[in-house]
Amino acid sequence: MSKHKVTKIGVLTSGGDSPGMNAAIRAVVRTGIYHGLEVFGIRRGYSGMIDNDIFLMDSKSVANIIQRGGTILKTARSDEFRTPEGRAIAYKNLKRLGIDGLVIIGGDGSFKGAQTFSNEYDIPCIGLPGTIDKDIAGSDVTIGFDTAVNTAVEAIDKIRDTMDAHDRLFIVEVMGRDAGYIALHSGIATGAENIIIPETKTDIEELIANLTEKEKRKKLVNLIVVAEGGQFGDANELAKIVKGRLPNADVRVCILGHIQRGGSPTCEDRLIASHMGYYAVESLLIGRHNVMVGVINNKIHYTPLNHAVKQKQTIGQEWMKIVKILAS
Amino acid sequence: MSKHKVTKIGVLTSGGDSPGMNAAIRAVVRTGIYHGLEVFGIRRGYSGMIDNDIFLMDSKSVANIIQRGGTILKTARSDEFRTPEGRAIAYKNLKRLGIDGLVIIGGDGSFKGAQTFSNEYDIPCIGLPGTIDKDIAGSDVTIGFDTAVNTAVEAIDKIRDTMDAHDRLFIVEVMGRDAGYIALHSGIATGAENIIIPETKTDIEELIANLTEKEKRKKLVNLIVVAEGGQFGDANELAKIVKGRLPNADVRVCILGHIQRGGSPTCEDRLIASHMGYYAVESLLIGRHNVMVGVINNKIHYTPLNHAVKQKQTIGQEWMKIVKILAS
Amino acid sequence: MSKHKVTKIGVLTSGGDSPGMNAAIRAVVRTGIYHGLEVFGIRRGYSGMIDNDIFLMDSKSVANIIQRGGTILKTARSDEFRTPEGRAIAYKNLKRLGIDGLVIIGGDGSFKGAQTFSNEYDIPCIGLPGTIDKDIAGSDVTIGFDTAVNTAVEAIDKIRDTMDAHDRLFIVEVMGRDAGYIALHSGIATGAENIIIPETKTDIEELIANLTEKEKRKKLVNLIVVAEGGQFGDANELAKIVKGRLPNADVRVCILGHIQRGGSPTCEDRLIASHMGYYAVESLLIGRHNVMVGVINNKIHYTPLNHAVKQKQTIGQEWMKIVKILAS
Amino acid sequence: MSKHKVTKIGVLTSGGDSPGMNAAIRAVVRTGIYHGLEVFGIRRGYSGMIDNDIFLMDSKSVANIIQRGGTILKTARSDEFRTPEGRAIAYKNLKRLGIDGLVIIGGDGSFKGAQTFSNEYDIPCIGLPGTIDKDIAGSDVTIGFDTAVNTAVEAIDKIRDTMDAHDRLFIVEVMGRDAGYIALHSGIATGAENIIIPETKTDIEELIANLTEKEKRKKLVNLIVVAEGGQFGDANELAKIVKGRLPNADVRVCILGHIQRGGSPTCEDRLIASHMGYYAVESLLIGRHNVMVGVINNKIHYTPLNHAVKQKQTIGQEWMKIVKILAS
Structure with missing residues (x-):
């Protein structure tokens, strides 16, 4: 556990979109605000970190989105973030705003990026499994599959x-x-x-x-x-x-x-997204860093980000x- | 108007299936029974007429189908019915059962077959426009489009x-x-x-x-x-x-x-199918023969079968x- | 036909909400902008006119709403607008912004209000039948019924x-x-x-x-x-x-x-709402004032607002x- | 484990209906037939056992029902089955047909009846939790809740x-x-x-x-x-x-x-119903009798019928x- 104390966090969706991502964003924003954090939305995944497409969110920013498909933060795959130069720019942008924690909703590729970023720079990252494929080690369920x-x-x-x-x-x-x-x-x-x-x-x-x-x-x-x-x-x-x-x-x-990929999420996807989003912020707060929040046997389960890889299940x-x- | 008096009728679905066909079948069967007719179901369109795949239906045969997609009578395209020999066999099968009227739910191709058949043999035919394409002359609406x-x-x-x-x-x-x-x-x-x-x-x-x-x-x-x-x-x-x-x-x-093509039909498709099915039987009874039952400007409208062709609307x-x- | 030339118009939803109202708002806003008008949204029906809850809309204000139930402009019933004093305040608010035309999406009660207002003040009004009840004289269809x-x-x-x-x-x-x-x-x-x-x-x-x-x-x-x-x-x-x-x-x-009352509107409701919204603005532009835009026998039909009353159909x-x- | 060898089984739905019951019936029937059993459908729960409303099913009896709400076997609550006299008649009816095993899809009340019946007569019973309330001890999930x-x-x-x-x-x-x-x-x-x-x-x-x-x-x-x-x-x-x-x-x-209570079951309800139905028959075959088939932590779990009671979860x-x- 790190002693890093977060005060401003960013949230982004990355990779392919999946239904329930909005429910997860909502949970991160509202749990963050409840705990007195400032929560920033980052648009189009890691691209928005590099392009500085970052904005302060409040409780109303996420009103009436729990039932919407897609992601209000948009998503993308970023080649630039795979380069040290790209990540350096991203870090500078976060630093300027004082963002000291990140929640990444996406798949194993997005987690790999987060792990690399977190190794290089002192910004703790929490991953949430947002993919319709249900193939991430460390969680029986993924946001969007149902x-x-x-x-x-x-x-x-x-x-x-x-x-x-x-x-x-x-x-x-x-x-x-x-x-x-x-x-x-x-x-x-x-x-x-x-x-x-x-x-x-x-x-x-x-x-x-x-x-x-x-x-x-x-x-x-x-x-x-x-x-x-x-x-x-x-x-x-x-x-x-x-x-x-x-x-x-x-x-x-x-x-x-x-x-x-689209459509209003099912009850199950809204629930697990809400649950995971809540525990993502809790994790940042208590210093449980660089983990993915998953669910194993109906209980919240944490997996180090570098173990949260694509897994062909038997x-x-x-x-x-x-x-x-x-x-x- | 013919003086032909119907007592036993057959109903079939032909060509591509469309949602609402079951609602039309139900209306034909129940209106027929109400008027004291015997109603026979013919399976797989004209193929069933040739293969003698014909069975007596009662009110229960069509219970609980108004909300189902597809067609309980199945449908097919029949090459054999395009030949005089095929139609001769079909006629013999109908005759043996005493069927003296037909309701055909399908598209313009099916109506062409019905017209030819009715020209050759003394069996009046009523067409109902069952196609998702809404492109039949003589009706603003077709069963399945909505x-x-x-x-x-x-x-x-x-x-x-x-x-x-x-x-x-x-x-x-x-x-x-x-x-x-x-x-x-x-x-x-x-x-x-x-x-x-x-x-x-x-x-x-x-x-x-x-x-x-x-x-x-x-x-x-x-x-x-x-x-x-x-x-x-x-x-x-x-x-x-x-x-x-x-x-x-x-x-x-x-x-x-x-x-x-599939799925539970909308309210509109169930309504027009029910309405058209009812008037198909009424038409057979009063001797309004060889017409398609359509709807023009929200009113039932009859078009001679040979005019009920595919129509590219403007x-x-x-x-x-x-x-x-x-x-x- | 009036020679009144509109340049700024307001749009509001009034009475009970109905699915498709958003599609109508979108059509009014975009058709207005296409014709060079400024379009203002008025919140909570006539209440917003009195409370001055009015804001300029652009093309993006109505992006991605055609499929949403409810109404982004909110709706309400206003007792105050039934009084001359209420209408006087409403007029002053419109005048100050230069609004010289109104589109009202609602039922017969809302049209009555519009007619009274238009009699007293020189602001032409166009009504669109937005009600799930399908009981307005002058239109076979209403936005939301389907x-x-x-x-x-x-x-x-x-x-x-x-x-x-x-x-x-x-x-x-x-x-x-x-x-x-x-x-x-x-x-x-x-x-x-x-x-x-x-x-x-x-x-x-x-x-x-x-x-x-x-x-x-x-x-x-x-x-x-x-x-x-x-x-x-x-x-x-x-x-x-x-x-x-x-x-x-x-x-x-x-x-x-x-x-x-809720839910994503059907294709039909989105279509008639889009169509009616388009012709509402066209009507304001050519001076066809104080009418309700309806559909009779699949064609656009205009009815003087004071004739667009609740009608018990046979x-x-x-x-x-x-x-x-x-x-x- | 009993040495009772089943050859003919009955399946029934009892208590309130729940979506997915048909998927469970289908799984019981087809798994039974696969193993060479004769499978009988019993209509309206225990009432059908008493009224002798029992019929032999084949693979086609359950074709195209996995997606249907309700239950093709109908359901009811039976007061008579609560009496020793009622159960005696029920037993006689089963015996005459040679039915030597039962699968009961229902709630805790239905299981209580099954347990009593099985105590009195030598007919093993397997319960499947079919209720929308998700409140049965011994299973995290129930057929219909999702x-x-x-x-x-x-x-x-x-x-x-x-x-x-x-x-x-x-x-x-x-x-x-x-x-x-x-x-x-x-x-x-x-x-x-x-x-x-x-x-x-x-x-x-x-x-x-x-x-x-x-x-x-x-x-x-x-x-x-x-x-x-x-x-x-x-x-x-x-x-x-x-x-x-x-x-x-x-x-x-x-x-x-x-x-x-109605409507086409979700994927989850169809899956658990299929899974449970399969294991119900397997249980009868290997002599794992008088249990409810449930799911705990994503694994099939068996609970003695008399423990499968209504449970207020924390x-x-x-x-x-x-x-x-x-x-x-």
């Missing part, structure tokens, strides 16, 4: 209406370049017959045999949910493979894309077995 | 969250191969800066100039909504053109796709002017 | 899940003190067995007989949708009557209440007959 | 639009006769200024003082979320108290009511402190 997965489920429910009306094979691609959680959860929740995720090897011959048999027995109605980072490339690539092997199949592709074979049993 | 356009609006609202968070240029493709209504309405409703539809020529140089000027003034935040049948090809093609001219722009593409230049003024 | 009725439909769909699971009788009260449109449309769209509205007399004995017969035949599953201004008082009163006559019935009451007996046939 | 709380959040978001437009005080009552979870979570997620729950004593004088001070400073905009089982009675009672003390306040009451004072800080 909303993203429910958006995917609602979209796939709609697609199923058409699928059933037409007896078609649909391949639906959801987000998740390195992590299959959105695919796994949304696939189970929509009764997908097959789910293809980066964490598990899919036997293409078994898949094709399965589809072929279905085609023989009856019309081929089948839903495949695939994470964008799947082993066969994107959904269009997979469709090509399937069509190559089942020339008569009526195969359709849907790529859900960016709708999964998705049990049991889950994949359940998928097959329930969709049959 | 739901589809609201689905598009909700999706684009989500995308705007991310667009604003990142200051990006988004090109969103909505359905509408020949008709720009979904694009026009959803574009206005989401404050799109540009809307590209088949009915109106878009000046690409003006568009590029407009984007270039925006890029100079500030970050390029811009939403382009494009109908799939637009003059530049699909959204990916348009994105290529834009990136070719604005190499530094952060351009993202979203193709909303099949989510626009979308006034005034609307496109309003788009520009309101998005500025 | 959203409210869809909110009611979604809520009743949820209630039906429980109703069917438990075989219960539900009485659901929707808004509409003087007008039964929300009840009629949402009732038909959710397959309600009975709909009770102010426009039509309901025979309570027939209703009770109908329920009694159902109770005998099987479990009493029945949905009654009632407008708040129904002939038997509110839903709780009706429930008492029903329980008095069917002591064994499992009757539940739901009053949907204020959720019907709801045809045919509709009530269709309700019975379809719900059977 | 959906109910999100429905409440969406409704309160809409109410907030109106609240802000009018500067009003709203008292919103959510479900939870004995448990304040829905109120606590939905209140935090909507930024409620006050949350009143059974688990915590609310100081009415502090509440009134707080509102009075707000009224002095500015217009009284305030959201109070109250659980139906709160210490002051229902929302209308609380409104009376508030109006008695603040006669000038514009106080509105909304009772969300039964909409919280809601930490820390949460109530966070509520105040974040809403200020």
